[in-house]
Amino acid sequence: MKKLLVTIAASALLAFVQISCSTNKIPTEIPKPSVSFNSISFVSLDLEGITLKCDYAIKNPYPVSLSLAKLAADITCNGEAFTTLTADEGISLSAKSTKENSFNFKIPYDSILNFAKTFKSEKTLPFKIAGNATIDNIPLISSITLPFSKDFDVPVFKPSFSFSSPKVVLPTAKEIISSFTKSGISAVKAASAATSLASGKPIAENLLDNVNMDVKINFNLNVKNEGGADWKYILNSCKISSGGKELTELDVAQNEINSADGTIPLTATINTITAGKFITQIINKSGTNPTFALKSGISFPQLKSVTLPLSCSKEIPLSKFAIGK
Structure with a gap:
């Protein structure tokens, strides 16, 4: 049956070739x-x-x-x-x-x-x-x-990203002392630890071990379109990792930019129980730079396109972090 179909097809195509050659035109019915x-x-x-x-x-x-x-x-x-x-x-x-x-x-x-x-x-x-x-x-x-x-x-566009004003916000001296004493450290050592942290100078690598204390991290995400197209940028999430370990996801208060450029403030609260070594690295400005993984979306109103996903990662050098209260 298959050979018969091929023979029929070949015969039809042969007729097509013969007609095309004789008329120099492809018949519309074929x-x-x-x-x-x-x-x-x-x-x-x-x-x-x-x-x-x-x-x-x-x-x-x-x-x-x-x-x-x-x-x-x-x-x-x-x-x-x-x-x-x-x-x-x-x-x-x-x-x-x-x-x-x-x-x-x-x-x-x-x-x-x-x-x-x-x-x-x-x-x-x-x-x-x-x-x-x-x-x-x-x-x-x-x-x-x-x-x-x-x-x-x-x-016409090219998205670019940069971070500015990274800062670790420490608790007050009173809150630091309270966190240390609740962790079983004497009042004298707790006061000494609070002084060390407040000084902004390097601290002992084990100073925050077994201490239950919340620390905030703040910084700005700067977004820019280097082209002239109208666009809408949306930040869906931003996560911090250090040494290959994910630490936390940042809170996004304002996550949309509708102009050529803009700034999105980001903040996160991390605890010394799970991220004590990371906080110590920031204070001492020594160790692996943290990586910030961004998941974003971009759309173009003039093209009526869907929101396109954009994922990327950026590092912030430890040396750029300020220490404050």
């Missing part, structure tokens, strides 16, 4: 494979650039399976070359069916800013993907090439 780009969407962000996803479909109208030999495309910005890509080689296309597939590609922020400068564009840039899908395994016809193209806009 179908042929087609490729369509359904959408190009933004998928995710990182500190290097933006990743986009191309959804496309290839229709095989024949009663025999075919093969996508290669999909090759050029990506341009306002007519200027950006990159060339090749994807999805060797994909099988079942008989009389439509195969949906996708591929991703990345546009670095620096390329976006350079194009924006060249074309004097502040908000968005016009990109285009154009290329060909080569279909193999067609009986009597070795292969055919199907052209495609799709326009899409990319916002």
Whole structure:
């Protein structure tokens, strides 16, 4: 039965070839494979650039399976070359069916800013993907090439992050003495410990061992869009870790920025029982720098896009921390 179907398909395609050669035209009544780009969407962000996803479909109208030999495309910005890509080689296309597939590609922020400068564009840039899908395994016809193209806009932006004013806020001297004495330390040693902490000078590495005391950490997250696109930045969470160990999640009082730049104040309360060594490292400015893991989202009103996730990590040098009350 399968051989019969192939024979019928081959006969139909042979007639197609003969008619095409005699008339130099493809008869409209004879179908042929087609490729369509359904959408190009933004998928995710990182500190290097933006990743986009191309959804496309290839229709095989024949009663025999075919093969996508290669999909090759050029990506341009306002007519200027950006990159060339090749994807999805060797994909099988079942008989009389439509195969949906996708591929991703990345546009670095620096390329976006350079194009924006060249074309004097502040908000968005016009990109285009154009290329060909080569279909193999067609009986009597070795292969055919199907052209495609799709326009899409990319916002002019590059997110940047920095931390400022990191500070450890110690309890009052009275509260420090109370915490130490409740931990079984004599009043004399507790008073001495309070004096040592208040001085801002290095302390003994074991000074906070077995002491139950809350300490606050405050700092600012500075966010900036180095491009001109309108955007909305949302900070979903920020966690502190030190030496590979997660310590706590910071409280976010204000987590949205709708302008080109802004500041988000962050604060956390950590306890010396679980984070005593970390606090000691900050006070002594010696040890492993803490890492702050940010989970954020960015959207662009002019493109009516979804909120794109952006995760990144930043270190704050211990030397930058101030000690206060």
